[in-house]
Amino acid sequence: MVANSGGGSTEAEGGPVRHIPVLLSEVLDALEPRSGKVILDGTFGAGGYTSAILDAGADVIALDRDPTAIAAGQALVDARGGHLVLHHTPFSRLADFAPAAGLDGVVLDIGVSSMQIDEAERGFSFQKNGPLDMRMSGAGVSAADVVNRAKVGDLIRIFGFLGEEKQAGRIARAIEKRRTNEPFRTTRDLAGLIEIVTPRKAKDKIHPATRVFQALRVFVNDELGELAQALFAAERALKPGGRLVVVTFHSLEDRIVKKFFSERSGKASGSRHMPMVTAKAAIFEPVGKGMVSASEAEAEINPRARSAKLRAGIRTTAPAEKPDFSIFDLPDLASLDRIGG
Incomplete structure (x- = not known):
């Protein structure tokens, strides 16, 4: 579940490889950037998608909640002469940065960036020993806080749902036993156990x-909640004809995006157990025939692309609906605030 819109490297079988923006040509085809358009890149990373969109002639509003990415991106801002604006913020707040006339496009590349994986001090990778951190923003509750403070039942649900780990119970109980004697501090502490x-x-x-x-x-970065909020924010921020393009790398993320576009398609729904729901006006119309995955050629060059899925929609003139997070069936997990105590 590694995603990035910029340069750097990431881990694959055989060790680190140079980052290559995933599904780049497909993203550009779905966005249709050109002169006069304003596109929001909600996951700036090292600027891979942003640079390509700028090269196509569009202006870009780029967001990232990682202060390291923001600092590194200033050179690109300076080089693009006013055509790029970069904001330090999570993409769930993207509607706050949209122009009054609305956006022509939004692109989201979901997950952790290659740069974050490469930095041992960020604590994202068990292959690089460092503090057990994992915070994209550098603030709030860390992975060490969760491992050392969360109740066993909460750890089981976190590992089981968000990681689809079949041995969640065994691992959580082993963590509880170990932390009573010595807290977990590093990535190797946890990986070794x-x-x-x-x-x-x-x-x-x-x-x-x-x-x-x-x-x-x-869990630490509330990635599924952030994604759900960002989809509703894009619905509000896009002008009619604007395009929403989302690249995911994991089934949990793709399920949320697929459900969102299905709910906003305007089609009637129902089953043999439930009455048919009256069709509503479509808020998004599909781009192409549906989900797009990487070609065999791209997957051969870039192993990260194997799990990537792209879904896209075009905003209609129908008014945005009130956000309803129940459509995503997100799990009821422990509160980060409670753990941070």
Whole structure:
């Protein structure tokens, strides 16, 4: 579940590889950037998508909640002579930065950036020993706080739902036993325990700590909640004819995006158990035939692209609806505020 709109490197089988923006040509085809348009890149990263959109002639409003990305992006801002504006903010607030006339496009590339993975001190990777942190913004509750303070039942739900970890119970109970004697401080502390509790089998393609680290990162940064909020924000911020393009790397993310576009399609819904719901005016019309995945050629060049899925829609003239987060069926997990206590 690694995503990035800019440069850098990321981890794949065999070690770090140079980052290549995933589905770049497909993103540009779906966005249709050109002179006179204003596109919002909600996940700036190192500017891969942003640079390509600017090269196509459009102006860009770019967002990132990582202060490191904002600082690194200032050179691109300076080089583009007023055609790029960069804001330090989570993409859930994208509607606050849209012009009064509305946006012509929004692109979101969901997940952790390659730059964050590469920096051991950020604590995202079990392959790089560093503080057990994982905060994209650098503020708030850290992964160490969650591991050391959350109740066992909460850890089980976090690992089980957000990481789809089958051994969630065993790992959570082992964490509780260990932390009573010594708190977890580093990525190797946690990964080492998981390796003991659930040893890697010869047939396993991924490290036993992969799913737990994914779950902690998603939880600490409220990634699913941020995505849901961003989709509703884009609905409000896009002008008629504006395009929303979302690239995801995990089934949990893709499920949210797919559900959103389905709910906003205007089609009547129902089942043999429930009455048919009256069709509403479509708020988004699909771009193309639906979900787009990477070609075999791209996946061969860039292993990260194998799990990528692109979904896109065109905003209609129908008014935005009131956000209803129940449509996403998000899990009831522990409160970050309570854990941060």
